[in-house]
Amino acid sequence: xxxxxxxxxxxxxxxxxxxxxxxxxxxxxxxxxxxxxxxxxxxxxxxxxxxxxxxxxxxxxxxxxxxxxxxxxxxxxxxxxxxxxxxxxxxxxxxxxxxxxxxxxxxxxxxxxxxxxxxxxxxxxxxxxxxxxxxxxxxxxxxxxxxxxxxxxxxxxxxxxxxxxxxxxxxxxxxxxxxxxxxxxxxxxxxxxxxxxxxxxxxxxxxxxxxxxxxxxxxxxxxxxxxxxxxxxxxxxxxxxxxxxxxxxxxxxxxxxxxxxxxxxxxxxxxxxxxxxxxxxxxxxxxxxxxxxxxxxxxxxxxxxxxxxxxxxxxxxxxxxxxxxxxxxxxxxxxxxxxxxxxxxxxxxxxxxxxxxxxxxxxxxxxxxxxxx
Amino acid sequence: xxxxxxxxxxxxxxxxxxxxxxxxxxxxxxxxxxxxxxxxxxxxxxxxxxxxxxxxxxxxxxxxxxxxxxxxxxxxxxxxxxxxxxxxxxxxxxxxxxxxxxxxxxxxxxxxxxxxxxxxxxxxxxxxxxxxxxxxxxxxxxxxxxxxxxxxxxxxxxxxxxxxxxxxxxxxxxxxxxxxxxxxxxxxxxxxxxxxxxxxxxxxxxxxxxxxxxxxxxxxxxxxxxxxxxxxxxxxxxxxxxxxxxxxxxxxxxxxxxxxxxxxxxxxxxxxxxxxxxxxxxxxxxxxxxxxxxxxxxxxxxxxxxxxxxxxxxxxxxxxxxxxxxxxxxxxxxxxxxxxxxxxxxxxxxxxxxxxxxxxxxxxxxxxxxxxxxxxxxxxxxxxxxxxxxxxxxxxxxxxxxxxxxxxxxxxxxxxxxxxxxxxxxxx
Numbered sequence: 001x002x003x004x005x006x007x008x009x010x011x012x013x014x015x016x017x018x019x020x021x022x023x024x025x026x027x028x029x030x031x032x033x034x035x036x037x038x039x040x041x042x043x044x045x046x047x048x049x050x051x052x053x054x055x056x057x058x059x060x061x062x063x064x065x066x067x068x069x070x071x072x073x074x075x076x077x078x079x080x081x082x083x084x085x086x087x088x089x090x091x092x093x094x095x096x097x098x099x100x101x102x103x104x105x106x107x108x109x110x111x112x113x114x115x116x117x118x119x120x121x122x123x124x125x126x127x128x129x130x131x132x133x134x135x136x137x138x139x140x141x142x143x144x145x146x147x148x149x150x151x152x153x154x155x156x157x158x159x160x161x162x163x164x165x166x167x168x169x170x171x172x173x174x175x176x177x178x179x180x181x182x183x184x185x186x187x188x189x190x191x192x193x194x195x196x197x198x199x200x201x202x203x204x205x206x207x208x209x210x211x212x213x214x215x216x217x218x219x220x221x222x223x224x225x226x227x228x229x230x231x232x233x234x235x236x237x238x239x240x241x242x243x244x245x246x247x248x249x250x251x252x253x254x255x256x257x258x259x260x261x262x263x264x265x266x267x268x269x270x271x272x273x274x275x276x277x278x279x280x281x282x283x284x285x286x287x288x289x290x291x292x293x294x295x296x297x298x299x300x301x302x303x304x305x306x307x308x309x310x311x312x313x314x315x316x317x318x319x320x321x322x323x324x325x326x327x328x329x330x331x332x333x334x335x336x337x338x339x340x341x342x343x344x345x346x347x348x349x350x351x352x353x354x355x356x357x358x359x360x361x362x363x364x365x366x367x368x369x370x371x372x373x
Numbered sequence: 374x375x376x377x378x379x380x381x382x383x384x385x386x387x388x389x390x391x392x393x394x395x396x397x398x399x400x401x402x403x404x405x406x407x408x409x410x411x412x413x414x415x416x417x418x419x420x421x422x423x424x425x426x427x428x429x430x431x432x433x434x435x436x437x438x439x440x441x442x443x444x445x446x447x448x449x450x451x452x453x454x455x456x457x458x459x460x461x462x463x464x465x466x467x468x469x470x471x472x473x474x475x476x477x478x479x480x481x482x483x484x485x486x487x488x489x490x491x492x493x494x495x496x497x498x499x500x501x502x503x504x505x506x507x508x509x510x511x512x513x514x515x516x517x518x519x520x521x522x523x524x525x526x527x528x529x530x531x532x533x534x535x536x537x538x539x540x541x542x543x544x545x546x547x548x549x550x551x552x553x554x555x556x557x558x559x560x561x562x563x564x565x566x567x568x569x570x571x572x573x574x575x576x577x578x579x580x581x582x583x584x585x586x587x588x589x590x591x592x593x594x595x596x597x598x599x600x601x602x603x604x605x606x607x608x609x610x611x612x613x614x615x616x617x618x619x620x621x622x623x624x625x626x627x628x629x630x631x632x633x634x635x636x637x638x639x640x641x642x643x644x645x646x647x648x649x650x651x652x653x654x655x656x657x658x659x660x661x662x663x664x665x666x667x668x669x670x671x672x673x674x675x676x677x678x679x680x681x682x683x684x685x686x687x688x689x690x691x692x693x694x695x696x697x698x699x700x701x702x703x704x705x706x707x708x709x710x711x712x713x714x715x716x717x718x719x720x721x722x723x724x725x726x727x728x729x730x731x732x733x734x735x736x737x738x739x740x741x742x743x744x745x746x747x748x749x750x751x752x753x754x755x756x757x758x759x760x761x762x763x764x765x766x767x768x769x770x771x772x773x774x775x776x777x778x779x780x781x782x783x784x785x786x787x788x789x790x791x792x793x794x795x796x797x798x799x800x801x
Contacts, residue, residue: 132462149459176480176481178481178482179478179481180478181476181477181478181479182478182479183475184474229563231558231563233460242420244422244551245422245424247555248558249556249558250558250562250565251566252566253566253567265555268662268689269691269692275774276774276775277774277775279760280760280799281760281799286723286729286730288723288724289723289724289725289729290721290727290729290730300775302774308691308692308693351692
C-alpha cells in the first residue's frame with residue numbers, strides 16, 4: 001500500500017534541505033497528527049493534517065507528492081503553524097511531468113522544527129447517512145437510530161481522524177484504505193410522533209397518505225442539531241413482539257425546530273373518491289364576434305371517504321382551487337390555507353363512510369375552470 | 374443442501390476461516406488494540422417477511438453466540454446470495470444493555486462480508502439477531518372459486534405460492550407475507566435530499582457549512598407504499614429450499630352469498646357478466662383483506678359435475694369492500710342503444726352573421742333483452758358530457774358525477790326492457 005508520506009525514499013513526501021536540486025539532508029519526520037477530514041455532500045474531502053518539518057537556516061526545499069491519490073493539486077497547501085515571522089514560502093512549483101508533486105521553496109531565519117498544516121482536497125472518501133426507525137404498536141413513539149457509513153477508497157489509511165460531515169458533531173474514526181465502516185451517530189429512544197392522514201389529489205391521488213410527524217428539537221429527544229439527509233428504513237412493532245419492515249422514506253435536510261414528516265405510504269383501508277357532481281357556466285359574456293370573453297362557473301364537488309379500518313380515522317382533506325372563487329355551500333367547515341388551497345379536517349368513524357361536499361362559484365374566468373383536478 | 378452458504382463466522386483471520394469451536398483467537402488490526410474473535414454456531418430461528426410488490430424479503434435469524442468480555446469481532450458473509458449489504462444488522466436479544474455494536478466494517482479483502490465490532494461488558498452466552506434484506510423470494514396468492522348451479526353460493530379457496538430463487542436454503546422458517554405495495558426510496562431521491570447541504574468548492578478549498586435552505590417538496594408520483602399493512606402468517610414452520618416453489622393452503626370458506634351482476638360496456642357494445650360478493654362477516658368473510666391474485670371459477674352442479682366458468686384477477690379487497698369479478702361477455706343479455714331524436718335550437722349569431730351559440734336536445738333509447746333462463750340485474754352506465762339538464766327519464770337513475778349517470782334495471786327471463794331519456798345540452 002503506497003501512502004502519502006513525508007520524507008521516505010519511496011518518495012512520497014520528501015523534505016530536502018538545500019537550495020541545490022540534490023536531495024540531501026533528509027530528516028526524520030514524525031508521525032502525522034491531528035488529521036481532520038471534512039467531507040461535503042458531493043464527497044469532496046478536505047483533509048488537514050499536522051506534521052513537524054525540520055528547517056535549516058536559509059533556503060529549504062520541500063517536496064510533497066501523492067502517488068495514486070486523487071488529490072486536486074491546486075488545493076494542496078503547506079503552511080507553517082508557528083514562527084510565521086521567521087519563515088517565508090518563496091515559491092510553489094510543479095515539476096515537469098509530475099502532476100502529483102509540489103515543490104516548495106521555504107526560507108527560514110533559523111534552524112527549527114516547525115509544525116506545518118498540510119491541506120488538500122481529495123475524492124475517494126465518502127459518507128452515507130441512514131436511519132432506522134421502529135414505531136411502537138400504538139404508533140405514539142418511534143425509536144430512531146442514526147448511522148453513517150464512511151468509505152475510504154483512497155490508498156491512504158487514516159488513523160484516528162476527526163471526521164466532519166456537512167452537519168453534526170465531528171467524530172474520531174480509524175479507517176483503512178478500501179474499507180467501509182458504519183457507525184451509530186446517535187439513538188433517540190422514544191420520539192413522540194403524531195400520525196396524520198392527508199388526502200391531497202396532487203400529491204397522493206385516490207389515497208390518504210400517512211405520515212409520522214415530529215419536531216427536530218430537544219423535546220422530541222433529538223439533541224443533535226441539524227440531521228444529515230439519508231434513507232430511513234421504517235419498522236413497526238407487531239403483536240407477536242417482532243418488528244415488521246413497513247417501507248422507506250428519505251429524511252430530508254431538517255433545520256432545528258422544524259417538522260419532520262416520515263411518509264408511511266397510503267392507507268390501504270381509507271379510500272377517497274373525488275367527483276365533480278355539477279359543472280355549469282353562468283353569466284357568459286361575449287364579444288362582438290360572439291366569442292366567449294368571460295364567464296362564471298358553478299361547480300359542486302363531492303368527496304366520499306370510506307374508512308374500512310377498525311379504528312376512527314382523523315383526516316385532512318385538501319382541495320386545490322384556482323382563480324377567483326367564492327364558496328357558496330359546504331357540508332363541513334374548512335380552512336383556507338392559501339389563495340388556492342382549502343382543507344377540511346374531519347374524522348371518519350370506523351367502518352363507515354363520510355361525504356364532504358361543497359359548491360364553489362368561480363368568478364370572471366376567461367378560460368379554464370375553477371378547480372384543478 | 375447448502376446450508377452453510379450463509380454463515381455467521383466469528384473470526385476470519387487473513388482470509389482463512391476460523392475453526393468452529395475455537396472461541397478465542399487474536400485478531401490484529403493495525404492501529405487498534407487486539408480484539409477477541411468468537412465463533413457462532415448455525416442459526417436457530419429464522420423469520421422471513423416476504424413482500425408482494427417488490428422483490429424484497431426481510432429476514433431475521435437468531436444465533437447463540439459466546440462473547441468474550443471486551444471487544445469481539447464477529448463476521449457474517451453471504452457469498453452467492455442476494456443480500457443487500459447496507460441492510461445487515463446485528464442486535465443482541467438476550468443482553469442488549471451490556472452488548473453494544475460499536476461499528477460495522479466492510480473490509481476490502483472480503484467480498485460479501487461484514488464484520489461487527491461488538492463490545493460486551495460481561496461476556497458469556499448471548500442470543501443475537503442478524504437481520505437483512507434479501508432478494509429472490511417471491512409470493513403470490515391465487516384462488517379457486519366454486520359456485521352452485523343457481524349461482525347463489527360461492528366456495529372460496531385461497532392458496533399462497535412461495536418461490537425461492539434467493540440462492541439460499543431456508544429450513545424451518547416462520548414466513549409472513551405482506552400484502553400490497555411498499556414505498557422504497559430510489560438513489561435519485563437520496564441524491565435530491567442532499568441538494569441543500571453545502572459543498573466544498575474545489576477552487577477555493579473553502580469549507581462551507583450546512584446552510585438552512587428549507588425543506589424540499591417531495592414528489593410522490595411513484596410513491597406507493599404500505600403501512601397499515603396486512604401480514605399473513607403462513608401456518609407452522611416451512612422449509613424453502615432454493616429453486617423450489619411451494620404452495621400452501623391459506624383459506625377455504627363455503628356458502629358465501631353471491632350475486633350475479635350484468636353491466637353494459639358502451640365501448641364494446643356488449644354486456645359483461647360479474648360475480649359480486651362482499652368481504653364482510655355476513656358473507657362469512659371479513660376477518661382480513663383478500664390479497665390480489667388469479668381466480669379460477671368453476672360451477673359444480675347437484676351431481677358434482679364440474680364446469681369451468683372463467684378466470685380473472687381478484688383485486689386487493691379490504692374488509693367490507695364489494696368485490697366484482699368480471700367473467701367476460703354475456704351474449705344472452707343484449708343491449709341496443711340508439712339516439713331517437715336530435716334537435717339544434719336557440720341559435721345566436723354574431724355581428725358577422727356567424728353562429729356563435731346553440732343548444733341541443735337529444736333523446737336516447739336503450740332496449741335491453743334477457744335471453745337467459747333467470748332474471749338478471751343489469752347496470753347501464755351513460756355518459757353525458759358538457760353542461761346539460763335532464764328533461765325526461767322513463768326510469769330513475771343515479772347521478773354518479775357531472776357527466777355520468779347509471780340506470781339499474783331488472784329483466785325477467787325472455788323479456789325486454791326499455792330505458793328512454795331526453796336531455797338538453799347547453800352550448801358554449
